Amino acid sequence: MPIASPHFSTKIVLFRRDLRLADNRALQAAADSGGPVICVYLRAPGDSLAGALGPAQAWWLHHSLIALGNDLRARGNNLTLLTGDSLDEVRKLVFHHDADSVYWNRRHDPDGMAEDTALKAALKELGVTARSFSGQLLHDPTRLRTQSGAPYKVYTPFWRALEANGEPHMPFDAPDSLMAPDQAPATEDLDSWNLLPAKPDWAARFGELWTPGENGAIEKLNHFIHGALDGYKLGRDVPGRRTTSMLSPHLAMGEIAPHRIWHATRNLPETIETDDFVHFRKELVWRDFSWNLLFHHRDLPAANLNRRFDAFPWSPDSRLLDCWKKGLTGYPIVDAGMRQLWQFGWMHNRVRMVAASFLIKDLLIDWREGERWFRHTLVDADPASNAASWQWVAGSGADASPFFRIFNPLLQGEKFDPRGDYIRQFVPEIARLPDKFIHRPFEASPSVLENAGVVLGETYPQPVISHAWARNRALAAFKALKEAS
Secondary structure, three states: OOOOOOOOOEEEEEEOOOOOOOOOHHHHHHHHOOOOEEEEEEEOOOOOOOOOOOHHHHHHHHHHHHHHHHHHHOOOOOEEEEEOOHHHHHHHHHHHHOEEEEEEEOOOOHHHHHHHHHHHHHHHHOOOEEEEEOOOOOOOOOOOOOOOOOOOOOHHHHHHHHHHOOOOOOOOOOOOOOOOOOOOOOOOOHHHHOOOOOOOOOOOOHHHHOOOOHHHHHHHHHHHHOOOOOOHHHHOOOOOOOOOOOOHHHHHOOOOOHHHHHHHOOOOOOOOOHHHHHHHHHHHHHHHHHHHHHHHOOOOOOOOOOHHHHHOOOOOOHHHHHHHHHOOOOOHHHHHHHHHHHHHOOOOHHHHHHHHHHHHHHOOOOHHHHHHHHHHHOOOOOHHHHHHHHHHHHOOOOOOOOOOOOOOHHHHHHHHOOOOHHHHHHOHHHOOOOHHHOOOHHHOOHHHHHHOOOOEOOOEOOOOOOHHHHHHHHHHHHHHHHHHO
């Protein structure tokens, strides 16, 4: 391990949801100083999830911190894990290790920004340099605004403005080495944070699909660029095949910078259609758009952006909500999605929209219930994208899908999973049904059901609600809302 030079003061780097070494401006600035660097991940007191948004993401965070620690050790450094108030813990490190600077990458969520503003002011009073850096988004939400100076509320103009703003900065590699201090700070045992499920181990299958950490992110990116990107425009809607990038959890934890993903779509083979990589870039920019919304509307995860929806007549029903969570609605495409979510901490994007529409418009349950459940169960849980997407489906958000656009779960399943490949994988109790009935078990004859080993109401539920009836009820509720406002 390299030994610190007495001629350089120690630098402290705070890691948050930026668990990577490459394209990490705060880390690079510390490395460029030539002195010893202390790398820290802080857990707030009482935060049992250590910064994760839910238990599923806590599983990911545990493994991502292990990966980050290994990558730092390979460069002669260590990851220090601490629990406590950020200012108190940083002050201790400053005094004990004679540090003159603290670096971090900017956060854009309301609580994170408030904490960093207070930390920067307190460090300044101590005579310690505090420097923050961009790099978590493709744009700067303090600067990218409409011509009138207002925040963007419509996606397409936002996309055009970001695209016209010039290419994002080129990605850069991780430092080859990171000098460690003579005496490493005491660190907590990651296992003591209890981020992994115990009994039962509901995350047992997560590892089949995911490799948390920066190396896992790069592997996913390369696999996508040289595979599913070709044909992405149409393929992204097919849940039965791996035709999406699967990068969302890596982005959510900052294991890869959006700049690296953007530039990976340059200089592609001529066989890849322009529409494919443009549509992929637009999905990447939706994340930026969501963060722009959260930056300007701090209550986005809890309050309707369109306040008219505050008076919407929701119909809360704990039994129906529980059926939705467990994938027991009697609508196979919805149930497959909810079970995929539980088994792997992730759900295909097309099915997310169908499942969300079903909860909000068929069951008439408040979108916030779905937003909370997704935070709880998604490894890619993101405070901005999660909230913005739920409000988009609900019709209450920015550039939202009109409320009267109500997905038919039967037609959606038949269109995007025509042979039932996705259904059969996640709803195995109806796997032996013919393609004709795989999305409509309740329309199959007794003999067809018997041959498939299906007993409706026992081995697989009857639909919890009639979609046609529910659609009419939702439209009537929306009509009443419009007339009252």
